[in-house]
Amino acid sequence: MTRTTFFTATTLDGYIADEHDSLEWLFVQDVREDGPMSYASFIQGIGAMAMGATTYAWIGDHLRKTGEAWMYDIPCWVFTHREFEPYGEGITFTSAPVAEVHAEMVAAAGGRDLWMVGGGDLAAQFADAGLLDELLVSIAPVTLGAGRPLFPRPYDLELTELAQNGSFVCARYDVVGPRA
Amino acid sequence: MTRTTFFTATTLDGYIADEHDSLEWLFVQDVREDGPMSYASFIQGIGAMAMGATTYAWIGDHLRKTGEAWMYDIPCWVFTHREFEPYGEGITFTSAPVAEVHAEMVAAAGGRDLWMVGGGDLAAQFADAGLLDELLVSIAPVTLGAGRPLFPRPYDLELTELAQNGSFVCARYDVVGPRA
Numbered sequence: 052m053t054r055t056t057f058f059t060a061t062t063l064d065g066y067i068a069d070e071h072d073s074l075e076w077l078f079v080q081d082v083r084e085d086g087p088m089s090y091a092s093f094i095q096g097i098g099a100m101a102m103g104a105t106t107y108a109w110i111g112d113h114l115r116k117t118g119e120a121w122m123y124d125i126p127c128w129v130f131t132h133r134e135f136e137p138y139g140e141g142i143t144f145t146s147a148p149v150a151e152v153h154a155e156m157v158a159a160a161g162g163r164d165l166w167m168v169g170g171g172d173l174a175a176q177f178a179d180a181g182l183l184d185e186l187l188v189s190i191a192p193v194t195l196g197a198g199r200p201l202f203p204r205p206y207d208l209e210l211t212e213l214a215q216n217g218s219f220v221c222a223r224y225d226v227v228g229p230r231a
Numbered sequence: 232m233t234r235t236t237f238f239t240a241t242t243l244d245g246y247i248a249d250e251h252d253s254l255e256w257l258f259v260q261d262v263r264e265d266g267p268m269s270y271a272s273f274i275q276g277i278g279a280m281a282m283g284a285t286t287y288a289w290i291g292d293h294l295r296k297t298g299e300a301w302m303y304d305i306p307c308w309v310f311t312h313r314e315f316e317p318y319g320e321g322i323t324f325t326s327a328p329v330a331e332v333h334a335e336m337v338a339a340a341g342g343r344d345l346w347m348v349g350g351g352d353l354a355a356q357f358a359d360a361g362l363l364d365e366l367l368v369s370i371a372p373v374t375l376g377a378g379r380p381l382f383p384r385p386y387d388l389e390l391t392e393l394a395q396n397g398s399f400v401c402a403r404y405d406v407v408g409p410r411a
Binding site: 062063064065066076140176186188190192193194195196197200201202203204205206207208209210213215218220222224230 | 242243244245246247256275338357366368369372373374375376377381382383384385386388389390391394398399400402410
């Protein structure tokens with residue numbers, strides 16, 4: 052059974068980026084890629100990924116600034132109404148309903164799981180369609196006071212795994228459902 | 232050396248109460264009072280407490296609804312510009328600067344530590360005055376998407392303790408300082 056996981060870093064006060072979409076607060080943290088609940092261990096089980104336009108645009112800026120190449124070798128769906136260039140292989144731009152895209156992702160993933168990259172609103176749209184199984188959050192020891200919200204909906208979750216990795220609290224939650 | 236700790240529950244997305252100041256999401260959670268980082272263990276080391284007017288008003292509503300009595304036997308400072316009745320013994324209403332009140336609290340605490348009850352803005356005012364040492368947060372497995380913010384300022388923290396208690400992630404952080 053394919054699982055769909057919103058794997059993301061967040062601040063302690065629930066922001067996945069600051070008001071200017073910066074992740075400067077994130078890159079200064081300590082993390083062990085061979086530690087528990089790391090990106091390196093997570094990505095091994097993933098067969099397809101999806102993100103929103105703001106996240107994709109942020110990656111584009113990052114690639115331009117650093118000269119790095121697109122870093123994913125799995126198919127990626129980008130939900131957007133904007134025009135973008137593909138920054139790598141296997142990128143599909145879509146404005147189709149999330150259920151339709153999710154079905155395409157499952158088919159493409161070859162039995163592996165799906166990564167909801169973000170942002171929070173797209174992750175919540177997946178959840179609203181009953182298509183988000185988990186949140187796996189790496190909580191940085193930072194507050195921002197303002198920024199892009201982690202998950203802009205009232206939902207009940209259930210804690211299933213907890214660990215410290217470097218300076219992060221890593222917590223895995225099953226999505227129970229929208230709060231009554 | 233007296234320590235001042237902002238001990239509070241929060242949602243995963245960083246709210247300490249919903250938009251209507253309700254804690255309904257909190258009281259449905261599982262917690263073990265004899266478990267790690269519980270209120271019961273925390274309060275044993277506390278000699279004085281401080282809260283803002285909204286928190287105090289919420290407690291007043293709770294006492295009226297439930298018929299319970301004021302549940303604290305340590306001196307309590309309430310920062311307010313509103314008129315309130317005292318709901319119990321040892322309550323001081325103040326609009327003095329936080330540094331002045333903090334000094335009174337230290338003197339009253341008899342060598343024990345101080346509890347910053349909240350809300351988030353008062354806790355941040357203590358931090359801005361260099362008078363908040365720790366955050367000790369119990370993170371409920373809930374998102375709200377909106378509500379009263381945990382800590383409405385950009386601050387760097389350092390994780391010093393982590394545990395699960397019932398359905399909560401309990402994390403203790405030293406306050407490092409405002410983010411540059």
